[in-house]
Protein backbone atom coordinates (compact mmCIF):
# COMPACT_ATOMS: atom_id res chain seq x y z
CA UNK A 1 0.00 0.00 0.00
CA UNK A 2 1.74 3.17 -1.15
CA UNK A 3 1.04 6.84 -1.26
CA UNK A 4 -1.16 6.54 -4.35
CA UNK A 5 -3.89 4.49 -2.71
CA UNK A 6 -5.79 7.32 -1.01
CA UNK A 7 -5.63 9.38 -4.21
CA UNK A 8 -7.10 6.59 -6.37
CA UNK A 9 -9.77 5.96 -3.77
CA UNK A 10 -10.66 9.63 -3.70
CA UNK A 11 -10.73 9.84 -7.51
CA UNK A 12 -13.04 6.82 -7.72
CA UNK A 13 -15.46 8.35 -5.20
CA UNK A 14 -15.55 11.65 -7.06
CA UNK A 15 -16.19 9.95 -10.43
CA UNK A 16 -18.90 7.72 -8.91
CA UNK A 17 -20.60 10.68 -7.25
CA UNK A 18 -20.55 12.79 -10.45
CA UNK A 19 -21.88 9.94 -12.63
CA UNK A 20 -24.56 9.04 -10.10
CA UNK A 21 -25.64 12.67 -9.82
CA UNK A 22 -25.84 13.07 -13.60
CA UNK A 23 -27.91 9.88 -13.99
CA UNK A 24 -30.23 10.98 -11.21
CA UNK A 25 -30.74 14.45 -12.70
CA UNK A 26 -31.26 12.89 -16.14
CA UNK A 27 -33.91 10.57 -14.76
CA UNK A 28 -35.68 13.48 -13.08
CA UNK A 29 -35.57 16.02 -15.88
CA UNK A 30 -34.00 15.09 -19.19
CA UNK A 31 -35.92 12.17 -20.70
CA UNK A 32 -38.99 12.60 -22.87
CA UNK A 33 -41.58 10.12 -21.66
CA UNK A 34 -44.38 11.00 -24.09
CA UNK A 35 -43.77 8.48 -26.92
CA UNK A 36 -46.40 6.18 -28.45
CA UNK A 37 -45.12 3.33 -26.28
CA UNK A 38 -44.69 5.26 -23.04
CA UNK A 39 -45.14 3.21 -19.89
CA UNK A 40 -45.13 6.42 -17.83
CA UNK A 41 -48.20 8.09 -19.37
CA UNK A 42 -50.66 5.32 -18.56
CA UNK A 43 -54.27 5.34 -19.74
CA UNK A 44 -55.75 2.25 -18.11
CA UNK A 45 -55.99 0.64 -14.67
CA UNK A 46 -53.64 -2.30 -15.36
CA UNK A 47 -50.78 -0.14 -16.64
CA UNK A 48 -51.43 2.27 -13.75
CA UNK A 49 -51.08 -0.52 -11.20
CA UNK A 50 -47.82 -1.62 -12.87
CA UNK A 51 -46.55 1.96 -12.85
CA UNK A 52 -47.34 2.28 -9.13
CA UNK A 53 -45.18 -0.75 -8.36
CA UNK A 54 -42.41 0.78 -10.47
CA UNK A 55 -42.58 4.08 -8.56
CA UNK A 56 -42.54 2.40 -5.14
CA UNK A 57 -39.43 0.45 -6.18
CA UNK A 58 -37.85 3.57 -7.67
CA UNK A 59 -38.37 5.70 -4.55
CA UNK A 60 -37.08 2.96 -2.24
CA UNK A 61 -34.00 2.60 -4.48
CA UNK A 62 -33.42 6.38 -4.50
CA UNK A 63 -33.69 6.39 -0.69
CA UNK A 64 -31.07 3.60 -0.43
CA UNK A 65 -28.84 5.35 -2.98
CA UNK A 66 -28.93 8.66 -1.10
CA UNK A 67 -28.47 7.07 2.33
CA UNK A 68 -25.54 4.84 1.35
CA UNK A 69 -24.05 7.63 -0.78
CA UNK A 70 -24.22 10.13 2.09
CA UNK A 71 -22.60 7.75 4.59
CA UNK A 72 -19.90 6.93 2.06
CA UNK A 73 -19.25 10.60 1.30
CA UNK A 74 -19.14 11.42 5.03
CA UNK A 75 -16.61 8.62 5.68
CA UNK A 76 -14.50 9.66 2.71
CA UNK A 77 -14.26 13.24 3.88
CA UNK A 78 -13.92 12.64 7.62
CA UNK A 79 -11.23 9.93 7.35
CA UNK A 80 -9.32 11.32 4.38
CA UNK A 81 -5.54 11.60 4.48
CA UNK A 82 -4.67 15.07 5.69
CA UNK A 83 -1.72 17.32 4.82
CA UNK A 84 1.40 16.13 6.56
CA UNK A 85 0.09 12.54 6.86
CA UNK A 86 0.83 11.46 3.26
CA UNK A 87 3.81 9.33 4.29
CA UNK A 88 2.07 7.89 7.30
CA UNK A 89 1.38 4.19 6.50
CA UNK A 90 -0.33 3.47 9.83
CA UNK A 91 -4.04 2.58 9.23
CA UNK A 92 -6.70 4.23 11.46
CA UNK A 93 -8.06 2.24 14.44
CA UNK A 94 -10.05 -0.83 13.18
CA UNK A 95 -13.25 -2.26 14.69
CA UNK A 96 -14.82 -5.72 14.36
CA UNK A 97 -18.60 -5.97 14.38
CA UNK A 98 -21.17 -3.69 15.94
CA UNK A 99 -24.36 -5.58 17.01
CA UNK A 100 -26.60 -2.48 16.96
CA UNK A 101 -25.51 -1.42 13.45
CA UNK A 102 -25.76 -4.97 12.08
CA UNK A 103 -29.21 -5.60 13.55
CA UNK A 104 -30.31 -2.14 12.44
CA UNK A 105 -29.21 -2.78 8.84
CA UNK A 106 -30.95 -6.18 8.76
CA UNK A 107 -34.19 -4.65 10.09
CA UNK A 108 -33.98 -1.72 7.66
CA UNK A 109 -33.47 -4.12 4.72
CA UNK A 110 -36.48 -6.22 5.77
CA UNK A 111 -38.62 -3.09 6.16
CA UNK A 112 -37.64 -1.81 2.70
CA UNK A 113 -38.40 -5.21 1.13
CA UNK A 114 -41.83 -5.25 2.80
CA UNK A 115 -42.53 -1.74 1.48
CA UNK A 116 -41.84 -3.07 -2.05
CA UNK A 117 -43.53 -6.46 -1.54
CA UNK A 118 -46.97 -5.26 -0.39
CA UNK A 119 -47.88 -3.20 -3.49
CA UNK A 120 -46.17 -5.80 -5.72
CA UNK A 121 -48.32 -8.67 -4.43
CA UNK A 122 -51.45 -6.51 -4.53
CA UNK A 123 -50.57 -5.58 -8.14
CA UNK A 124 -50.05 -9.22 -9.14
CA UNK A 125 -53.48 -10.17 -7.73
CA UNK A 126 -55.14 -7.18 -9.38
CA UNK A 127 -53.66 -8.03 -12.78
CA UNK A 128 -54.29 -11.78 -12.60
CA UNK A 129 -58.10 -11.73 -12.47
CA UNK A 130 -60.34 -9.97 -14.98
CA UNK A 131 -62.84 -7.91 -12.93
CA UNK A 132 -66.59 -8.19 -13.75
CA UNK A 133 -65.93 -11.25 -15.85
CA UNK A 134 -69.62 -11.40 -16.99
CA UNK A 135 -69.40 -7.85 -18.33
CA UNK A 136 -65.94 -8.23 -19.89
CA UNK A 137 -65.44 -8.47 -23.63
CA UNK A 138 -63.53 -11.64 -24.54
CA UNK A 139 -60.97 -11.52 -27.34
CA UNK A 140 -58.72 -14.38 -28.43
CA UNK A 141 -55.31 -13.08 -29.50
CA UNK A 142 -53.24 -15.42 -31.68
CA UNK A 143 -49.64 -14.65 -32.56
CA UNK A 144 -48.15 -15.61 -35.90
CA UNK A 145 -44.75 -14.81 -37.41
CA UNK A 146 -45.23 -11.79 -37.68
CA UNK A 147 -48.74 -10.52 -37.07
CA UNK A 148 -51.63 -10.78 -34.61
CA UNK A 149 -55.10 -12.28 -35.18
CA UNK A 150 -57.93 -10.94 -33.01
CA UNK A 151 -61.11 -13.02 -32.66
CA UNK A 152 -64.24 -11.95 -30.78
CA UNK A 153 -65.95 -15.32 -30.10
CA UNK A 154 -69.13 -13.75 -28.66
CA UNK A 155 -69.54 -11.43 -31.65
CA UNK A 156 -68.31 -13.74 -34.41
CA UNK A 157 -65.71 -11.21 -35.60
CA UNK A 158 -62.21 -11.97 -36.86
CA UNK A 159 -59.74 -9.21 -37.59
CA UNK A 160 -55.99 -8.65 -37.61
CA UNK A 161 -53.38 -6.23 -36.32
CA UNK A 162 -55.95 -3.71 -35.09
CA UNK A 163 -57.72 -4.55 -31.84
CA UNK A 164 -60.86 -2.46 -31.39
CA UNK A 165 -62.38 -2.32 -27.91
CA UNK A 166 -65.02 -0.35 -26.00
CA UNK A 167 -63.59 2.06 -23.42
CA UNK A 168 -64.21 1.63 -19.68
CA UNK A 169 -64.93 -2.06 -20.01
CA UNK A 170 -62.58 -4.85 -18.98
CA UNK A 171 -61.22 -6.77 -21.97
CA UNK A 172 -60.34 -10.39 -21.23
CA UNK A 173 -57.63 -11.58 -23.62
CA UNK A 174 -56.98 -15.28 -24.23
CA UNK A 175 -53.44 -15.48 -25.54
CA UNK A 176 -52.51 -18.19 -28.05
CA UNK A 177 -49.82 -18.85 -30.64
CA UNK A 178 -49.58 -21.26 -33.54
CA UNK A 179 -45.82 -21.07 -34.03
CA UNK A 180 -43.24 -19.64 -31.62
CA UNK A 181 -43.46 -17.60 -28.41
CA UNK A 182 -44.72 -14.03 -28.85
CA UNK A 183 -45.70 -11.45 -26.26
CA UNK A 184 -48.67 -9.09 -26.17
CA UNK A 185 -47.86 -5.55 -25.05
CA UNK A 186 -49.76 -2.26 -25.24
CA UNK A 187 -47.44 -0.09 -23.11
CA UNK A 188 -49.98 2.60 -22.21
CA UNK A 189 -52.64 0.04 -21.20
CA UNK A 190 -50.96 -3.17 -19.98
CA UNK A 191 -48.12 -5.47 -20.60
CA UNK A 192 -46.51 -7.88 -21.22
CA UNK A 193 -47.86 -11.45 -21.23
CA UNK A 194 -46.37 -14.17 -23.42
CA UNK A 195 -48.22 -16.19 -26.04
CA UNK A 196 -46.75 -19.66 -25.54
CA UNK A 197 -47.30 -22.79 -27.67
CA UNK A 198 -49.56 -25.36 -25.92
CA UNK A 199 -50.24 -23.05 -23.00
CA UNK A 200 -53.45 -21.08 -22.34
CA UNK A 201 -52.30 -17.71 -21.01
CA UNK A 202 -54.63 -14.81 -20.38
CA UNK A 203 -54.54 -11.19 -19.30
CA UNK A 204 -56.92 -8.25 -19.07
CA UNK A 205 -56.77 -4.59 -19.86
CA UNK A 206 -59.06 -1.60 -19.95
CA UNK A 207 -58.88 1.86 -21.55
CA UNK A 208 -59.99 4.98 -19.64
CA UNK A 209 -61.10 6.86 -22.74
CA UNK A 210 -61.31 6.83 -26.53
CA UNK A 211 -57.88 6.54 -28.06
CA UNK A 212 -55.43 5.08 -30.53
CA UNK A 213 -52.64 3.02 -28.98
CA UNK A 214 -49.50 1.31 -30.20
CA UNK A 215 -48.80 -2.34 -29.41
CA UNK A 216 -45.70 -4.42 -29.94
CA UNK A 217 -44.67 -8.06 -29.77
CA UNK A 218 -42.30 -8.07 -26.82
CA UNK A 219 -40.67 -11.49 -27.10
CA UNK A 220 -38.04 -12.29 -29.71
CA UNK A 221 -39.82 -14.43 -32.30
CA UNK A 222 -37.53 -14.48 -35.33
CA UNK A 223 -36.20 -12.28 -38.08
CA UNK A 224 -38.99 -9.70 -38.14
CA UNK A 225 -39.81 -9.67 -34.42
CA UNK A 226 -39.19 -5.93 -34.24
CA UNK A 227 -41.64 -5.48 -37.16
CA UNK A 228 -44.47 -7.31 -35.33
CA UNK A 229 -46.59 -4.41 -34.14
CA UNK A 230 -50.29 -3.72 -33.86
CA UNK A 231 -52.72 -0.96 -32.91
CA UNK A 232 -55.45 -0.84 -30.31
CA UNK A 233 -58.40 1.50 -30.80
CA UNK A 234 -60.80 2.23 -27.96
CA UNK A 235 -64.23 3.64 -28.75
CA UNK A 236 -67.28 4.67 -26.78
CA UNK A 237 -69.83 1.87 -26.45
CA UNK A 238 -72.12 3.13 -29.24
CA UNK A 239 -69.29 3.46 -31.76
CA UNK A 240 -67.96 0.06 -30.74
CA UNK A 241 -71.35 -1.54 -31.44
CA UNK A 242 -71.49 0.23 -34.81
CA UNK A 243 -67.98 -0.99 -35.65
CA UNK A 244 -68.89 -4.54 -34.60
CA UNK A 245 -72.02 -4.49 -36.81
CA UNK A 246 -69.90 -3.41 -39.76
CA UNK A 247 -67.30 -6.12 -39.08
CA UNK A 248 -69.95 -8.85 -39.00
CA UNK A 249 -70.98 -8.04 -42.57
CA UNK A 250 -69.39 -9.62 -45.60
CA UNK A 251 -66.99 -7.59 -47.73
CA UNK A 252 -68.42 -4.70 -49.76
CA UNK A 253 -69.65 -5.28 -53.28
CA UNK A 254 -68.79 -2.43 -55.65
CA UNK A 255 -71.09 -2.67 -58.68
CA UNK A 256 -69.39 -1.89 -62.01
CA UNK A 257 -70.63 1.37 -63.46
CA UNK A 258 -71.38 2.93 -60.06
CA UNK A 259 -69.19 6.02 -60.14
CA UNK A 260 -70.72 7.93 -57.27
CA UNK A 261 -69.26 6.03 -54.33
CA UNK A 262 -68.73 8.30 -51.37
CA UNK A 263 -68.51 7.73 -47.66
CA UNK A 264 -72.12 8.82 -47.13
CA UNK A 265 -73.67 6.04 -49.22
CA UNK A 266 -71.45 3.32 -47.79
CA UNK A 267 -73.89 1.91 -45.30
CA UNK A 268 -76.44 4.37 -43.98
CA UNK A 269 -77.23 2.12 -41.01
CA UNK A 270 -73.77 2.58 -39.53
CA UNK A 271 -72.42 6.05 -38.93
CA UNK A 272 -69.90 7.13 -36.37
CA UNK A 273 -71.55 10.00 -34.57
CA UNK A 274 -68.79 12.59 -34.75
CA UNK A 275 -67.40 11.65 -38.13
CA UNK A 276 -69.25 14.12 -40.32
CA UNK A 277 -67.14 17.02 -39.11
CA UNK A 278 -63.89 15.30 -40.07
CA UNK A 279 -64.95 13.74 -43.37
CA UNK A 280 -63.44 16.47 -45.54
CA UNK A 281 -60.27 17.14 -43.56
CA UNK A 282 -57.23 14.87 -43.65
CA UNK A 283 -56.21 13.80 -40.16
CA UNK A 284 -52.98 11.83 -39.76
CA UNK A 285 -53.65 8.18 -40.70
CA UNK A 286 -52.13 6.84 -37.49
CA UNK A 287 -54.35 8.73 -35.06
CA UNK A 288 -57.74 8.36 -33.45
CA UNK A 289 -59.34 10.79 -35.93
CA UNK A 290 -57.44 9.10 -38.74
CA UNK A 291 -58.88 5.75 -37.71
CA UNK A 292 -62.42 7.15 -37.76
CA UNK A 293 -61.76 8.68 -41.17
CA UNK A 294 -60.46 5.31 -42.40
CA UNK A 295 -63.86 3.69 -41.82
CA UNK A 296 -65.12 5.39 -45.00
CA UNK A 297 -63.81 5.72 -48.55
CA UNK A 298 -61.31 8.57 -48.85
CA UNK A 299 -62.07 10.44 -52.05
CA UNK A 300 -63.98 9.06 -55.05
CA UNK A 301 -63.59 5.37 -55.84
CA UNK A 302 -63.06 3.76 -59.25
CA UNK A 303 -65.38 0.72 -59.46
CA UNK A 304 -63.70 -0.64 -62.59
CA UNK A 305 -60.22 -0.54 -61.05
CA UNK A 306 -61.55 -2.05 -57.82
CA UNK A 307 -63.08 -4.99 -59.67
CA UNK A 308 -59.85 -5.51 -61.65
CA UNK A 309 -58.10 -5.74 -58.30
CA UNK A 310 -60.64 -8.28 -57.09
CA UNK A 311 -59.95 -10.47 -60.14
CA UNK A 312 -56.19 -10.16 -59.63
CA UNK A 313 -56.53 -11.08 -55.96
CA UNK A 314 -58.09 -14.36 -57.12
CA UNK A 315 -55.84 -15.00 -60.14
CA UNK A 316 -52.61 -14.29 -58.23
CA UNK A 317 -53.72 -16.89 -55.63
CA UNK A 318 -53.90 -14.36 -52.76
CA UNK A 319 -57.20 -16.09 -51.89
CA UNK A 320 -55.30 -19.23 -50.88
CA UNK A 321 -53.95 -17.49 -47.76
CA UNK A 322 -56.36 -14.64 -47.00
CA UNK A 323 -60.04 -14.64 -46.08
CA UNK A 324 -62.29 -12.02 -47.63
CA UNK A 325 -65.77 -13.10 -46.60
CA UNK A 326 -68.26 -12.91 -49.46
CA UNK A 327 -65.55 -12.66 -52.13
CA UNK A 328 -64.66 -16.37 -52.48
CA UNK A 329 -61.42 -15.94 -50.54
CA UNK A 330 -61.22 -18.66 -47.89
CA UNK A 331 -57.47 -18.76 -46.95
CA UNK A 332 -56.58 -18.85 -43.26
CA UNK A 333 -52.78 -18.69 -43.29
CA UNK A 334 -52.57 -14.90 -43.46
CA UNK A 335 -54.60 -12.08 -41.89
CA UNK A 336 -58.37 -11.85 -42.57
CA UNK A 337 -58.79 -8.95 -45.00
CA UNK A 338 -62.63 -8.72 -45.12
CA UNK A 339 -62.51 -5.15 -43.78
CA UNK A 340 -58.87 -4.37 -44.51
CA UNK A 341 -59.62 -0.91 -45.89
CA UNK A 342 -60.89 0.25 -42.50
CA UNK A 343 -57.50 -0.38 -40.84
CA UNK A 344 -54.86 2.29 -40.40
CA UNK A 345 -51.78 0.16 -40.87
CA UNK A 346 -50.17 -2.17 -43.40
CA UNK A 347 -47.86 -5.13 -42.65
CA UNK A 348 -48.85 -5.61 -38.99
CA UNK A 349 -48.59 -2.06 -37.70
CA UNK A 350 -45.37 -1.32 -39.57
CA UNK A 351 -46.58 1.32 -42.06
CA UNK A 352 -49.48 3.77 -42.18
CA UNK A 353 -52.17 2.48 -44.54
CA UNK A 354 -51.68 4.98 -47.36
CA UNK A 355 -51.98 3.96 -51.04
CA UNK A 356 -48.19 4.50 -51.48
CA UNK A 357 -47.28 2.30 -48.50
CA UNK A 358 -49.77 -0.41 -49.44
CA UNK A 359 -48.41 -0.36 -53.01
CA UNK A 360 -44.84 -0.66 -51.72
CA UNK A 361 -45.81 -3.58 -49.46
CA UNK A 362 -47.60 -5.47 -52.25
CA UNK A 363 -44.79 -4.80 -54.75
CA UNK A 364 -41.90 -5.93 -52.54
CA UNK A 365 -42.94 -7.37 -49.18
CA UNK A 366 -39.51 -8.92 -48.54
CA UNK A 367 -37.77 -5.54 -48.39
CA UNK A 368 -40.33 -4.21 -45.88
CA UNK A 369 -40.66 -7.20 -43.58
CA UNK A 370 -37.72 -9.59 -44.14
CA UNK A 371 -38.55 -13.28 -43.91
CA UNK A 372 -42.35 -12.87 -44.14
CA UNK A 373 -44.39 -15.87 -45.23
CA UNK A 374 -46.41 -13.93 -47.82
CA UNK A 375 -43.22 -13.53 -49.82
CA UNK A 376 -41.50 -16.80 -48.93
CA UNK A 377 -44.45 -19.21 -49.30
CA UNK A 378 -46.54 -17.11 -51.67
CA UNK A 379 -44.71 -14.81 -54.07
CA UNK A 380 -41.68 -17.06 -54.59
CA UNK A 381 -43.60 -20.31 -55.16
CA UNK A 382 -46.28 -18.68 -57.31
CA UNK A 383 -43.64 -16.65 -59.21
CA UNK A 384 -45.75 -13.57 -58.55
CA UNK A 385 -44.97 -10.59 -60.74
CA UNK A 386 -47.14 -7.50 -60.55
CA UNK A 387 -47.11 -4.60 -62.99
CA UNK A 388 -47.57 -1.06 -61.73
CA UNK A 389 -51.15 -1.17 -62.99
CA UNK A 390 -51.75 -4.47 -61.11
CA UNK A 391 -50.49 -2.89 -57.89
CA UNK A 392 -52.80 0.11 -58.36
CA UNK A 393 -55.77 -2.20 -58.90
CA UNK A 394 -54.96 -4.31 -55.83
CA UNK A 395 -54.52 -1.18 -53.70
CA UNK A 396 -57.88 0.19 -54.89
CA UNK A 397 -59.55 -3.17 -54.20
CA UNK A 398 -58.06 -3.70 -50.74
CA UNK A 399 -58.85 -0.15 -49.65
CA UNK A 400 -62.45 -0.53 -50.84
CA UNK A 401 -62.92 -3.25 -48.19
CA UNK A 402 -64.34 -0.90 -45.56
Ligand code: CUA
Nearest residue numbers: 182217219221
Ligand atom coordinates in the same frame (compact mmCIF):
# COMPACT_ATOMS: atom_id res chain seq x y z
CU1 CUA B 1 -43.75 -11.99 -32.20
CU2 CUA B 1 -41.75 -11.01 -31.38
